[in-house]
Each structure stands twice: as C-alpha cells, then as structure tokens.
Amino acid sequence: xxxxxxxxxxxxxxxxxxxxxxxxxxxxxxxxxxxxxxxxxxxxxxxxxxxxxxxxxxxxxxxxxxxxxxxxxxxxxxxxxxxxxxxxxxxxxxxxxxxxxxxxxxxxxxxxxxxxxxxxxxxxxxxxxxxxxxxxxxxxxxxxxxxxxxxxxxxxxxxxxxxxxxxxxxxxxxxxxxxxxxxxxxxxxxxxxxxxxxxxxxxxxxxxxxxxxxxxxxxxxxxxxxxxxxxxxxxxxxxxxxxxxxxxxxxxxxxxxxxxxxxxxxxxxxxxx
Amino acid sequence: xxxxxxxxxxxxxxxxxxxxxxxxxxxxxxxxxxxxxxxxxxxxxxxxxxxxxxxxxxxxxxxxxxxxxxxxxxxxxxxxxxxxxxxxxxxxxxxxxxxxxxxxxxxxxxxxxxxxxxxxxxxxxxxxxxxxxxxxxxxxxxxxxxxxxxxxxxxxxxxxxxxxxxxxxxxxxxxxxxxxxxxxxxxxxxxxxxxxxxxxxxxxxxxxxxxxxxxxxxxxxxxxxxxxxxxxxxxxxxxxxxxxxxxxxxxxxxxxxxxxxxxxxxxxxxx
Numbered sequence: 401x402x403x404x405x406x407x408x409x410x411x412x413x414x415x416x417x418x419x420x421x422x423x424x425x426x427x428x429x430x431x432x433x434x435x436x437x438x439x440x441x442x443x444x445x446x447x448x449x450x451x452x453x454x455x456x457x458x459x460x461x462x463x464x465x466x467x468x469x470x471x472x473x474x475x476x477x478x479x480x481x482x483x484x485x486x487x488x489x490x491x492x493x494x495x496x497x498x499x500x501x502x503x504x505x506x507x508x509x510x511x512x513x514x515x516x517x518x519x520x521x522x523x524x525x526x527x528x529x530x531x532x533x534x535x536x537x538x539x540x541x542x543x544x545x546x547x548x549x550x551x552x553x554x555x556x557x558x559x560x561x562x563x564x565x566x567x568x569x570x571x572x573x574x575x576x577x578x579x580x581x582x583x584x585x586x587x588x589x590x591x592x593x594x595x596x597x598x599x600x601x602x603x604x605x606x607x608x609x610x611x612x613x614x615x616x617x618x619x620x621x622x623x624x625x626x627x628x629x630x631x632x633x634x635x636x637x638x639x640x641x642x643x644x645x646x647x648x649x650x651x652x653x654x655x656x657x658x659x660x661x662x663x664x665x666x667x668x669x670x671x672x673x
Numbered sequence: 674x675x676x677x678x679x680x681x682x683x684x685x686x687x688x689x690x691x692x693x694x695x696x697x698x699x700x701x702x703x704x705x706x707x708x709x710x711x712x713x714x715x716x717x718x719x720x721x722x723x724x725x726x727x728x729x730x731x732x733x734x735x736x737x738x739x740x741x742x743x744x745x746x747x748x749x750x751x752x753x754x755x756x757x758x759x760x761x762x763x764x765x766x767x768x769x770x771x772x773x774x775x776x777x778x779x780x781x782x783x784x785x786x787x788x789x790x791x792x793x794x795x796x797x798x799x800x801x802x803x804x805x806x807x808x809x810x811x812x813x814x815x816x817x818x819x820x821x822x823x824x825x826x827x828x829x830x831x832x833x834x835x836x837x838x839x840x841x842x843x844x845x846x847x848x849x850x851x852x853x854x855x856x857x858x859x860x861x862x863x864x865x866x867x868x869x870x871x872x873x874x875x876x877x878x879x880x881x882x883x884x885x886x887x888x889x890x891x892x893x894x895x896x897x898x899x900x901x902x903x904x905x906x907x908x909x910x911x912x913x914x915x916x917x918x919x920x921x922x923x924x925x926x927x928x929x930x931x932x933x934x935x936x937x938x939x940x941x942x943x944x
Binding site (some may be wrong): 405408415420428431434483494499613620 | 680683684686687688690691693694695696697698700701704710711750751752754755757758759761762770772773774775776777778779780781782783784785787788789791792793808811812815819845870871874875876877880881891894895898899903906907910913917920921925
C-alpha cells in the first residue's frame with residue numbers, strides 16, 4: 401500500500417489552481433464588484449428589472465431560449481428515438497451528420513442561417529420561384545430562432561440518444577402485451593423513462609441559448625438578446641457597471657441551468673453558441 | 674423485413690432535420706468555389722476566392738493554430754496533472770473541485786472576457802499580445818481535458834497497478850510515466866482533440882479579447898461576414914471546415930472505438 405500522499409496531490413493540482421485563481425476567480429470577483437459600482441451601488445443589479453431596455457432584452461432572451469428549447473426537445477426526441485430504435489443502412493452516417501455541427505462556432509452558425517434564409521438564401525430563392533417574392537427570415541427573431549435551433553439540435557440529440565439506449569425494450573413489450581396502444585406506450589412508458597435525459601438536455605439547451613453571442617452577432621438582428629445588450633453596453637456606451645452586473649446575472653442563470661443538467665445526467669456538452 | 678408506415682414518416686422527418694443542418698454547410702462550401710453565387714453554379718468553378726482569403730486572412734489561420742498548440746501544451750501539463758490528483762483524492766473534495774473547474778464553460782464567454790479585460794486590460798503589453806487570448810482559451814478548454822482524463826482514470830484500475838509498481842520500489846515519477854500515463858492515454862487523446870477543436874473555433878471569448886493585431890480565425894470569419902462579399906465569406910468558411918472536419922472525424926472514430934471495446938468487455942462479462 402502506498403501511504404496516502406495528499407500533499408503530493410495538492411502540489412500536482414497547484415499549477416491549475418494558480419491559473420484558475422489568477423485568471424478566473426480574481427477577475428470574476430472584480431467583475432461582480434464593478435457590477436455594484438453603478439450610480440446606485442449594489443442596487444445597480446436591479447437595473448435588469450428597472451432599466452426598460454435591459455428588462456426587455458432579458459424577457460426576449462428568456463422567451464427565445466424557452467421556445468428554442470421546447471422545439472429542440474420535440475425535434476430531437478423524434479429523430480433521436482428513431483435513430484436508436486432503427487438500424488438501417490446509412491443510419492450511422494445520419495447520426496454523424498446530425499452531430500457534425502457540434503463544433504461550429506456561433507459566428508459560423510449565423511452565416512449558415514444567412515445562407516439558408518438570408519437575402520440571397522435558399523428559402524428566399526425557393527419562395528421567389530414558387531410564390532413570386534423572397535421570404536427573408538435571417539435578420540428577424542426567426543433568424544435567431546433558426547440559428548439557436550441549429551446549434552441546439554446536435555447537443556440535444558446526443559443526450560437523448562444516450563438516454564434512449566439505456567431504455568429496456570422489455571418494458572415496452574410488456575406494456576404492449578397488456579394491451580397498451582402505441583400512443584399509450586410513448587406517453588406512459590418511454591417519455592417517463594426519458595425524463596431525466598429530457599430535463600438535462602433541455603437545461604443545456606436553455607443555458608446555451610441564453611449565453612449565445614456569436615450567432616446573434618453575425619445575424620445583427622434588431623432584437624437585442626442579453627449577450628448583445630451586454631456587448632453594446634460595454635463597447636458603445638462604456639457602461640462598465642451595467643455590463644458587469646448583467647454578465648454576472650446571466651452567468652448565474654446559465655450556471656444554475658447547467659448544474660441542474662449535470663446533477664441529472666452526469667455530463668454536459670460544450671456550450672458555445 | 675417490411676417496415677411499418679410510421680418508420681418512413683420518422684425517416685422523412687429525420688432526413689429533414691439532417692438537411693436543415695447540412696444543406697447550409699454544403700451551400701457555403703459550394704459558394705466558396707463558385708464564380709458568382711447569385712448566378713449559380715453555371716457561372717463556373719474557381720479558386721480565386723480561396724486565394725483571396727489566403728492573401729487577406731492567412732495571418733488569422735496561423736495565429737489560431739499557434740494559440741491552439743500552446744493551449745494544448747498547457748492543458749497537457751496542468752490538466753493531466755490535475756485530473757490525476759483528482760482521481761487520487763476522490764470523493765467529495767474531488768467532485769467539488771471538478772465542479773469549480775467546469776465553471777468557465779457554464780458561464781458565457783462574454784462574461785469571462787469582460788472580467789479579464791476589467792482586471793488585466795490595463796497591462797498594455799499583455800492586453801495587446803496573443804497571450805491574452807491564450808489565457809481565455811486555457812480557461813475554456815481545461816475542463817474538457819480534466820474531465821476526459823478523469824473519466825478514463827476512474828474507469829481503470831490504475832490505483833492497484835500504481836501500488837504494485839510502488840511495492841516493487843518504483844519512485845513516483847516512474848510510476849506516473851510508466852503506469853498512470855499509459856492508462857490515461859485514451860482520455861488524453863480525446864481531450865487533446867477536443868482542446869484543439871474548441872480553441873480553433875472559439876469566438877465568444879476571443880471576440881472581446883482580440884485586438885486588431887491579434888485576430889484569430891473565427892474573429893476573421895466574423896469580420897468577413899460583415900464586410901466581404903458572400904463568395905469570400907464562404908471560401909473562408911470552407912477553409913475553416915477543412916481545418917475542423919478532420920478533427921471532428923478523428924473524435925468520432927475515437928468515440929466509436931471506445932464504445933466497441935466497451936461492448937466487447939460487456940460481452941465477455943456476459944459469457
């Protein structure tokens with residue numbers, strides 16, 4: 401038996417600890433302090449409710465994130481369950497293609513939406529051919545919605561497929577042999593079993609959407625999502641205290657959401673919209 | 674075997690979702706090598722946009738690679754050591770430390786970048802060098818290296834092996850290099866691929882941390898999306914895909930081989 405060598409382990413973790421303290425803890429603490437240096441001190445943190453521009457941005461971001469999460473969950477559950485249940489030629493390729501955009505930065509996803517639904521985009525060309533005018537969605541709330549959906553689907557599908565692979569097919573067969581319709585099987589057997597996975601991936605999706613900056617930045621829509629508001633406050637208005645307090649609030653929201661996800665599924669996929 | 678109708682319904686749905694994700698990427702790749710995207714493919718095939726991208730933006734590609742390599746080196750050093758210590762310490766303490774290390778992924782990059790600027794923006798030489806971006810990338814990628822190595826270590830019996838080596842008189846560094854590292858290898862490999870992929874593609878932190886002299890590839894991309902014609906932006910995106918896709922494929926292959934060995938082990942258990 402090696403005697404327990406705690407001092408050595410703490411020494412080995414020290415380089416990581418030093419970098420973390422210097423470049424993460426200390427600056428984040430400073431950020432939280434700067435957030436409280438507005439005209440009203442600690443009460444500046446209330447600006448998210450009291451300043452109409454900040455409040456509207458907050459509400460828009462939360463609503464958008466909830467909408468994206470709901471859609472991503474439904475879409476990914478249908479596709480993910482299908483891919484886990486059915487093995488056919490090309491199904492592996494489909495899984496690869498569906499998870500392929502995982503490593504795209506938010507800016508690139510914004511550009512994908514411009515190509516899909518922008519002024520020279522695919523949807524516009526098709527609608528121009530069919531109904532005689534160009535449908536342009538990219539620079540409105542719809543563009544953001546599509547973009548967020550784009551980076552959410554691969555993440556959610558992965559989590560749901562992992563959860564679905566653990567389902568016991570015997571339970572379904574038992575339900576069927578007892579006379580449950582396929583709809584009843586889905587509602588009473590499959591969905592409850594998937595619930596932890598659904599909540600976990602929903603939380604990841606929500607957190608990623610709340611913090612997504614690159615996609616909104618590229619699309620440059622007229623809707624200010626919270627990260628864009630923070631960016632404008634900091635760079636254009638030089639309102640450091642406002643930007644700092646909003647970032648801290650945003651950070652706490654995403655952190656709580658991801659904590660929920662990890663406690664349910666044990667792993668989270670990178671969030672970088 | 675005849676498949677039920679619902680199978681085709683679901684297949685169609687899945688294909689639509691797949692098209693939503695893949696068609697824009699294909700469009701972008703095509704637009705990057707098309708003479709005039711507005712006219713369409715019939716305007717002809719060309720490399721001129723790629724060459725233009727190279728002339729305008731090759732610096733950003735070099736800088737991204739430089740940062741990714743240094744980020745990996747630092748991660749290999751501090752991340753692997755930290756993961757080993759956590760695997761050794763174990764229990765509640767290790768879980769709390771792990772939870773802390775994951776924070777920079779849980780908090781939006783924008784917030785971390787703001788914190789770094791407010792704290793260290795005053796040191797001009799540091800602020801204007803690429804090291805400022807490197808710091809952000811290390812914070813952001815470290816959790817992935819630590820968790821990847823930690824997951825592999827906790828699933829192996831390296832503690833018993835290490836104790837065996839110790840009882841035979843191997844000093845700590847011998848045990849670390851000859852027992853721990855070989856056992857952690859799959860985790861280190863997967864973590865390294867992830868670190869490089871994430872560093873090359875990082876935008877949210879980098880956009881705030883960069884200066885006109887220190888532009889990375891994604892920063893250049895954002896720049897080209899805002900100010901260049903669609904063909905140039907597409908060609909640039911194509912260059913990015915060419916860099917990132919081999920990394921993605923390597924990661925998937927690695928994950929698949931891991932799953933296969935796991936299945937193999939489970940099969941043997943069943944016998």
